Every structure is written in C-alpha cells, then in structure tokens.
Amino acid sequence: MQITTQDELAEHEIVETLGLVRGNAVRTRHLGKDILAVLRALIGGEVPEYTKMLAESREQAIDRMCAQARSLGADGIVAMRLTTAPVMQGAAEILAYGTAVRLRARRSPASGSAP
Template structure:
C-alpha cells in the first residue's frame, strides 16, 4: 500500500477515487507517566513518556487507516494527514485520514 501526503503518486495515474480512508484511536495518560512527567517539568526537557505514547497512537491510527483503504480495494492513500483533538481532560484522539485510490502505471 502506497501512502503519501502528496495528491499524486509519481509514475502512476489515479484511475478511481474510492472515498476517505480513516483510522483513529483515543489514548489516555497513565498516572505513573503523569508523575514522571511532573518531575521532568521541574527540570525541563522532553517528556519521553508522552512522546512514546503519541507515536504509538499515530502508528495505530495509521495502521487502521491503511486497513480501511484495503477494505475499500485501494492501492494507495493520497493526501494523507494526521489530526489530534482533545476528547476530555487527559484523553486525546489521533485521526489518520486520506483519499483511498486505485492506481494505473
């Protein structure tokens, strides 16, 4: 499966646009992570625990988007984007989306 943020795929022509492929996940923070992050806040620097949490959430949303595109019969997803929104205090939704397409050489 080809996934690109561009609107085209080099060397290919889009033959069919199948609709929006999407995948999302909602993640919450963990109390233990919050304690470590609070301590890091005192000295400054990157909060690696949150960085890892968000990276895993993006990967899961991406994988779900690719599965959605495959289910539609797509060869590729173009115009792929991520968006994040807060659902409630301490919980965020990560959404991966793009246009599922079929390609010709």
C-alpha cells in the first residue's frame, strides 16, 4: 500500500478515486504509566511510556485505514492525515484518514530521445 500526505505520488498516476477511508484507535491512560509520568515530570524530559503508547495507537489507526482501503480494492492512499481528539477524561482517539485510490506506474520517457 502506497501512502502519502501529498495529493499525488510522483511515480504513479491516480487512475481511480475510491473515496474516504479511515481508521481509529481509542486509548486510555494506565495507572502504572501515570505514576511513572508524574515521577518523570518532577525531573523533566520525555515520558517514554506515553510516547510508546501513542506510537502504537497511530500505527493501529493507520493499519485499520489501510485495511479499509484494501477492502475497496485500493493500492494507495493520498492526502493522509492524523488527528487526535479527547473522548473522555484520560482517553483520546487517534484518527487516520485519507483518500483511497487505484494507482498505475507512470511511464518513463523513452530513453535516448532528444528534448
């Protein structure tokens, strides 16, 4: 699956637009991670427990978006975006969305031809 945040892929042309696809993941905080985060906040720096949790959530949302695109027969997604939104106290949604498309490789110019 080719995925880009651009409106097109340089090496491919879009031959069919199949529509909006999306995938999401909702995560809640974990008490153990919260305790570690509070302790880290005292000394400053990154909170790797949350960094890992958010990275896993993003990947899950993207995987779900790709699965929906494949079910439509797509081999690419253009204009892909990620967004987050609070769901409730201590929980957030990660949403991946884009436009599912069918692609064809662009033909390269004939070699040896003069401009």
